[in-house]
Amino acid sequence: MDIIFLRGLRIETVIGLYDWERKTKQAVILDLEMATDIRPAAASDDIAHTVDYKAVSRRLISFVETSGCLLVETLAERIAGIVIEEFGVPWLRLTLNKRGAIQGCDVGLVIERGHKPGHA
Numbered sequence: 001m002d003i004i005f006l007r008g009l010r011i012e013t014v015i016g017l018y019d020w021e022r023k024t025k026q027a028v029i030l031d032l033e034m035a036t037d038i039r040p041a042a043a044s045d046d047i048a049h050t051v052d053y054k055a056v057s058r059r060l061i062s063f064v065e066t067s068g069c070l071l072v073e074t075l076a077e078r079i080a081g082i083v084i085e086e087f088g089v090p091w092l093r094l095t096l097n098k099r100g101a102i103q104g105c106d107v108g109l110v111i112e113r114g115h116k117p118g119h120a
């Protein structure tokens, strides 16, 4: 199994439970690992045979900027659904960092969704 990754994708959006959080934008930072088999693209040298990380990043920026979720859980689950359903990714690991939510530390979550190729 091969991995195509995006690290440190920083997107400004409205997210959070509290009144003040509904009136301003905060940054979320995404690290995304997407399972793939790079060999068809390597053999053909054709972007059509792989996951286009530029297309994924553009789609996620567009979605997250206007998402408006209350919880990081909701946002992460929706991102995972987009990547799996729209880009044909069989398995992913997503780290969503809501930096700035708690002073003095990073906070967020890590989820894995789908099935790793070659595993039941």
Ligand SMILES: Nc1nc2c(c(=O)[nH]1)N=C([C@H](O)[C@@H](O)CO)CN2
Binding pocket: 015, 016, 017, 018, 021, 070, 071, 072, 073, 098, 101, 102
């Ligand atoms: N598990 C979660 N806990 C909390 C969340 C969340 O999205 N998931 N959100 C908040 C507030 O919005 C917080 O980020 C404001 O600092 C608190 N706990």
